[in-house]
Amino acid sequence: TSEVAAWSPLRPSFLDRLTSRGNMDLSPAWHWFDSLSRLLSPYQFNPAGLNPLAPLLKEVVDFEGLREKGTIPLFLAATNVRNGRIRVFERPEIRLESVLASTCLPRLFRAVQIYGEYYWDGGFMGNPPIYPLIYGTDCEDVLIIQINPINIPQVPTTPAEIEDRENELAFNSSLMREMRAIDFVTRLLDSQKIDRERYKRLNIHMIGAEEEMAPLSYSSKLNADREFLYWLFELGRGRAETWIETHLDKVGETSSIDIADMFL
Numbered sequence: 332t333s334e335v336a337a338w339s340p341l342r343p344s345f346l347d348r349l350t351s352r353g354n355m356d357l358s359p360a361w362h363w364f365d366s367l368s369r370l371l372s373p374y375q376f377n378p379a380g381l382n383p384l385a386p387l388l389k390e391v392v393d394f395e396g397l398r399e400k401g402t403i404p405l406f407l408a409a410t411n412v413r414n415g416r417i418r419v420f421e422r423p424e425i426r427l428e429s430v431l432a433s434t435c436l437p438r439l440f441r442a443v444q445i446y447g448e449y450y451w452d453g454g455f456m457g458n459p460p461i462y463p464l465i466y467g468t469d470c471e472d473v474l475i476i477q478i479n480p481i482n483i484p485q486v487p488t489t490p491a492e493i494e495d496r497e498n499e500l501a502f503n504s505s506l507m508r509e510m511r512a513i514d515f516v517t518r519l520l521d522s523q524k525i526d527r528e529r530y531k532r533l534n535i536h537m538i539g540a541e542e543e544m545a546p547l548s549y550s551s552k553l554n555a556d557r558e559f560l561y562w563l564f565e566l567g568r569g570r571a572e573t574w575i576e577t578h579l580d581k582v583g584e585t586s587s588i589d590i591a592d593m594f595l
Contacts, residue, residue: 332387332555332560333555333556333557333560335383335387335555336555336556336557337557339555340360340364341355341358341360341361341364341553341554342355342358342360342554342556343355343358343554343556343559344357344358344359351546351547351548352543352546352547352551352559352562353547353551353554353556353559353562353563354546354547354548354550354551354554355550355551355553355554356491356548356550358550361550361553364553365550368438368439369438372438373437373438373439373440373441374441377440377441380440380441382431382440384430384431384434385427385431388427388430388431389427392427392430394425394426394427397422397425398422398423398424398425398426401422404421404422404463404467404468405421405422405425406419406420406421406422406460406463406464406467407419407420407425407429407430407433407453408420408433408453408454408456408457408459408460409429409432409433409435409443409445409450409451409452409453410450410451410452410453410454410455410456411448411449411450412437412442412448412449412450412451413448413449415456416456417453417456417457417460418432418448418450418453419457419460419463420433421463421467428443428444428445429445431443432445432450432451432453433450433452433453434452435450435451435452436451436452437451437452439553454502454505455501455502455505456505457505457506457509458479458502458503458505458506459475459506460505460509461473461506461509461510461513461533462509465531465533471531471532471533471534471583472533472534472535472536472582472583473533473534473535473536474536474537474538475506475535475536475537475538475539476537476538476539476567477537477538477539477540477541477544478539478544479498479499479502479503479544480499480539480541480544480545481503481507481541481593481594482541482545483496483499483545484545491548491549492548494549495548495549498549506594507594510535510590510593510594510595511594511595513533513535513590514590514591514594514595516530516532517532517533517590520532533586534581534582534583534584534585534586534587535586535587535588535590536574536578536581536582536586536587536588537587537588537593538567538570538571538574539570540566540567540570543566574587
C-alpha cells in the first residue's frame, strides 16, 4: 500500500510532519483533493470507477480459499445505499466486491454493485455490527478494536474540526446503540429478570488508543505513508500486548470494560 502511495501527491507536507503524527491538513495536495471531492463526485472525477484497493486485494487475498476452507465464522458489513439497511456478508459470500463495498466511502468511490444492489461503507449502519456475533455464533466474548475516538479532549471550533467530529459521531452512533442494548440485556440477566436459556450474556472487551487517535483528522485516513502506517501498526501491537497482559484472564468470565461508563 505504501509503495503505491509513494507515487501519490496525497502525502504529508514538511510542515505536517513537524506538527502532527499523520495529518495532511497543511498539504496543498490534500486541500486541492478535498475541494475537488466537494465539487465533483466519484462518478465525475473517476468515470472509469478505478479503485486502487482492487488490484492489491486480488494479489494478497485468496478469496476462493477464504470462502471454502475457513471454519471460523467471518462477517463483513456494508450499507445498502437505496434502502439504508445494513448488509452482512458471511464467509461463503465474501469476495472482492464485498470488501470493496465494506470500505466504500461515497466521496471517494462509486457505490459497489453486488447482485443488483449498491453499497457503501458498512460503518454508516454498523461500526462494527455486533448482532451477527450474537445470532450467528456461540461466542460469549466480543473484542472491539476501537479506531474512531469516542471521547475528544476539547470542543472542535474550526470547520475542519467540526466536520471531523461529525464523521466520528456518525460512525460511532450504531456501536453506541448496540452497546446500550447489550448493557440493558446484561442487567436483566444479572438480576434474573429474563431467562438465561433464551438470552446470551456477552462479555465485552475493547482495545483502543483514544489518546493517540483523537488528534488525527479526516485527512489522516487517506495517508498511506509508510512511516505513518508503521506507527499505527506498532501502536496497535503495543496496545494489544498490554490488553493481553492485563485482561486476558477476563475472557470467558466477565467484561473488561465498564459498558455503562463508556457508552451510556
